[in-house]
Amino acid sequence: MTLKNVIGIDHAVVMVRDLDKAAANWKRLGFTISPRGTHSAKMGSGNYTIMLDPDYIELLGVLVETEHNAPARAFLAKRGEGIERIAFTAVDSAAGAEEIRARGYAALGPTDFERPVTMPDGTPSAAKFRIFQWPIEEAPAGVRIFACQHKTRETVWIPELMKHANGAKRLKQVLIVSTEPAKDAAHLGRLIDRDARAEPDGAVAVPSGSDRADFVFLTREQVGRRYPAASLAGLPERGGAGLVMATSDLSAAEKAAGGSAVRSGDAVCVPPAAANGTLLAFVGI
Template identity: 80%
Template sequence: MALKNVIGIDHAVVMVKDLDKAAENYKRLGFTVSPRGTHSAHMGSGNYTIMFDPDYMELLGVLQPTEHNAPARAYLEKNGEGIERIAFTAVDSAEGAEEIRARGYPPVGPTDFERPVTMPDGTVSAAKFRTFQWPTAEAPGGVRIFACQHKTRETVWIPELMKHANGAKRLKQVLMVAPAPATEAAHLAKMIDRETRNEADGAVVVPSGGDRADFVFLTKDQLGKRYPGVSLAGLPERGGAGLVIVADVVAAEKALGAAGVKSAGGVVVPPADGNGTMLAFVKG
């Protein structure tokens, strides 16, 4: 029985070494990037968001080492930049935490935090969240998962931030590479109470819920065959590999310029040019 308080992918977290340089890179790729946010002191991190509808991307960096961000620092040390965790939308984080506890996963949290937000008119407001995590050790495909309850959606989904020169509209898939895709997919499916689906090329899909993006688990070799001509240099053998983004492909091709590679009916940014994250822009 599916979780009642977790309703699909909310955002993908791309862990980066230099937060401001990563933001400049994503601007060059045609994304509208939010002003920089600074999280609560115990988190020791900062971010930039790239807003879609109904989901988004987050560029996350460590500003000050803390106990809270130790796993993120360990990830960077081991893997370099890339998709470090995926957030689900939480309807109610307190109740969601109890739901996963009942399924045998002791939750981390719920934790309340906020960050200042400069609104388009120049005023400063706050984005407030309540999150909970599945146990850190439970990381299917090497990617941690957590759930995020937005208490102030109006300070996150700001219309001016949702229009992108590359035509990006929403997330369609999170691509996860692993030597044993079926095993990793089954692990995630159990954690979020969903069923897996097999694809013709051997990849295994885990729907995240509702109308949100799917997880696709596949080997690095399978990923290369799906996206011929795209260099996968820098990707780990096991970990978050990329994001498939519904977009205006003509606008994406124009905005990306030399960074874009035509492949699989769309245009793709190789991981080396996307801070460790492959970005595949496709038609809806």
């Protein structure tokens, strides 16, 4: 039975070592970057967001070492920069945590936190969240998952931040590399009560729910066959690999990314080395 309080992908978390440098890097690729946010003290982290519709990308960095961010620090130490976790949209985090506990998973949370936000007119406000996590060890192909309830959507999805020079509109796929794609896809399917489906090239997709982006599990070699012109230097053999994004204008995406962009079939790609360990593939809407 599908989870009632968890719908599709909300945002992808790209873990970075230097927040300000990462933000400048993604700005060079044609993204509009939110002002820097600082999370509650127990989180010990800060972020920049890249707002899409209905989802977004979060560039996340550790500002102060805390117990809460120990897994993120371990990720950076072992893997380096890249997609560290994926968030789902939670309708009600407390009820969602109970739903997965009823399925035998020891949910972490719910946890409330917030970050200050300066609105476009200069007034101070706050973005407030309530999250819960699946157990840390329940990480398909090493990618952690959690669910995020937005208590103040109006301070996150700000229209001025949703217009990008590269025409980016929304996430279509989250690419996860695995030496055993079918096994890891089935693992995720059990966690979120979704059925996996085989793709023509042997990859395995798991719908995240609603009209949101799909997860696609595939080997590193399969990624290379999908995007043969893009260098995969820096991608792991197992873990979060890339984001496929719909753009309103492929030419604009190519122009915005400049020398980092390569055409690969029907996609404009930015290799992981140019996007903090994340393969970016822009495709037409």
